[in-house]
Amino acid sequence: VIYNIVHFHYAGLGSMTSGDIEMMKDTYIKVDEAKVGEAKVEEAKIDDTDDGKADDDEAKAYEKKLSSSYRNEENVFRKMLDRSSSDAEVCSNLHPDHLGKPKEKDFDTGVPPLPENGVHEVLKKWLDGASMNRGDYPMCELPPSKSCDVSQYSLILMSHTVDDNKRLGKLKNGIKNFATRPGTAEIILVWNSERKVLTESTKKDAQMLVRWDSDESHPLRIFYALENGLENNLLNRYHPMIKPKQEAIMYFDDDGPFYDEGPMDAGFNLWKFNSDIQIGSLTRNIRYPSDRMNDDQNKATDLAAEHYRKDSWQTHVHPYDTEAVEKAMKENNESEPGYPRFTPLCRDETGDNVEYNYFVFPNYKAHMSLPSGSILHRNYLCFVWHPVFSEIRQFILDHPTHPDDMTISTLVSHLSGKPLRTFARHYGKEKRRNLRETSEITDMNEDDTSPGDSSVLDSETISQDQSRRRLLWQQKDWGNMREEAINSILGYFGSINPGSVGWCAGTEYEKPATGKGNMRFNCEPEYPLPHMVPWMNEGGLGYDECPK
Numbered sequence: 001v002i003y004n005i006v007h008f009h010y011a012g013l014g015s016m017t018s019g020d021i022e023m024m025k026d027t028y029i030k031v032d033e034a035k036v037g038e039a040k041v042e043e044a045k046i047d048d049t050d051d052g053k054a055d056d057d058e059a060k061a062y063e064k065k066l067s068s069s070y071r072n073e074e075n076v077f078r079k080m081l082d083r084s085s086s087d088a089e090v091c092s093n094l095h096p097d098h099l100g101k102p103k104e105k106d107f108d109t110g111v112p113p114l115p116e117n118g119v120h121e122v123l124k125k126w127l128d129g130a131s132m133n134r135g136d137y138p139m140c141e142l143p144p145s146k147s148c149d150v151s152q153y154s155l156i157l158m159s160h161t162v163d164d165n166k167r168l169g170k171l172k173n174g175i176k177n178f179a180t181r182p183g184t185a186e187i188i189l190v191w192n193s194e195r196k197v198l199t200e201s202t203k204k205d206a207q208m209l210v211r212w213d214s215d216e217s218h219p220l221r222i223f224y225a226l227e228n229g230l231e232n233n234l235l236n237r238y239h240p241m242i243k244p245k246q247e248a249i250m251y252f253d254d255d256g257p258f259y260d261e262g263p264m265d266a267g268f269n270l271w272k273f274n275s276d277i278q279i280g281s282l283t284r285n286i287r288y289p290s291d292r293m294n295d296d297q298n299k300a301t302d303l304a305a306e307h308y309r310k311d312s313w314q315t316h317v318h319p320y321d322t323e324a325v326e327k328a329m330k331e332n333n334e335s336e337p338g339y340p341r342f343t344p345l346c347r348d349e350t351g352d353n354v355e356y357n358y359f360v361f362p363n364y365k366a367h368m369s370l371p372s373g374s375i376l377h378r379n380y381l382c383f384v385w386h387p388v389f390s391e392i393r394q395f396i397l398d399h400p401t402h403p404d405d406m407t408i409s410t411l412v413s414h415l416s417g418k419p420l421r422t423f424a425r426h427y428g429k430e431k432r433r434n435l436r437e438t439s440e441i442t443d444m445n446e447d448d449t450s451p452g453d454s455s456v457l458d459s460e461t462i463s464q465d466q467s468r469r470r471l472l473w474q475q476k477d478w479g480n481m482r483e484e485a486i487n488s489i490l491g492y493f494g495s496i497n498p499g500s501v502g503w504c505a506g507t508e509y510e511k512p513a514t515g516k517g518n519m520r521f522n523c524e525p526e527y528p529l530p531h532m533v534p535w536m537n538e539g540g541l542g543y544d545e546c547p548k
Helices: 018-029 033-044 051-067 073-092 116-131 165-178 193-201 203-214 234-240 261-272 289-310 324-330 380-386 387-399 404-416 453-458 460-475 478-493
Strands: 153-161 184-191 220-224 248-251 283-287 355-357 374-377 431-432 441-442 510-512 521-523
Touching: 018 234, 073 116, 073 404, 116 460, 116 478, 153 165, 153 234, 165 184, 184 193, 193 203, 193 283, 203 220, 234 380, 234 387, 234 404, 248 261, 261 374, 355 478, 380 404, 387 404, 387 478
Parallel strands: 153 184, 153 248, 184 220
Antiparallel strands: 248 374, 283 355, 431 441, 510 521
């Protein structure tokens, strides 16, 4: 198989050894064996005395198979280009007084906003150049929609200091807990400062991390980012150079919160039949002051909920897989694909702006996920550090909030053409009342604790939330700056993904939303009992997506 070799010596990517290049071949750019099996059989028939001709023919077969896949990089970029063109057309046809003036701010971060729909120009330039010479960056490929054969995950955490004893203790306890879980194949700690900060520390928790790293029987390994040519960057946890062994990558912040094994197993199983999108549990919603945007969002949410209630083909066929989509439309006598649409953001034309909703962790209409408890396919690392997205990576470095979480969720949704999925980060509790056989469900709240090491970790949710609130309210304009960042990022991509459906989608636990927030639907209870999660129980929606 012929590969495009990557050196990563430009665009702030650091340098790579020959071993790194081999890893990139095997991990990110090796052609899907199932898709080129026939081509390989044909190539095997070639006279092995003509090595040059065999290599040339094999390369052609590889390129032919790769170019025909909806998952290949060029096709993905062209789909993004089509979407951004459609977004621009929608915006240009709106009345200029649609919303009035943009929201004014009484502060200035000093960081200029990303150009509206800027992704359109960079993708167009890249594709025009790639048609002649793509250079030495590897070919990226979307993950498959399903990864049923994946049985374990790589857990990735990131830190840079030992100054905060409480934070360091949470990191150590989180690693200790996850090291005992059967699903954990490895734990990678991305260390974003000098090695000696950790290795020369006299603190017991720091010394324990170093000992675990040197113990071949322990799943922890430490990746020292600076020694690999990288700078202190939140995106380092998404860098291909960390070489995760597993296709599934589970992320947590170094101070958690770290969730119990049961809910995380449910999230992992949800990922297995949704491996081409981000799976999240600590999610955020983007609110729209615009009536036009709200109407578009509500239509998308209602349509998505209907698809899951009916188990429609749109929940099984990727929107980029043109051949499969056309076949499904014909079989169902439908004239339109019928996927929930992205909502165009028309900042320059109409003054559109959005609001970052940091008051709730929704299961429906979530547009992004915070890192803790999120799951992502390894293939996306190639895209995150792709040269075409250097402009937005620089924005993350320059902006005072360093919004890597917003960027990852937005980028992945635009690459995949699909929103994220959510799962419940806690299970509820069942308790008996008055010695009767009936039971009631008690939602896990932030003060709940129960026996066991993992439950102690689980109870850190409240301190994590309080920490975020302190960050928002104690640092001047922090909330406003986060809002500025999300407007810039979403404006750069030109539109916002349709938003998530909850764990209860298509079940009796999906209820119309009440109260403020216009969420359309809620899962009741918010935190289910294990037997309520549909894809974890026989007969439930999604249970048969992966063979048992």
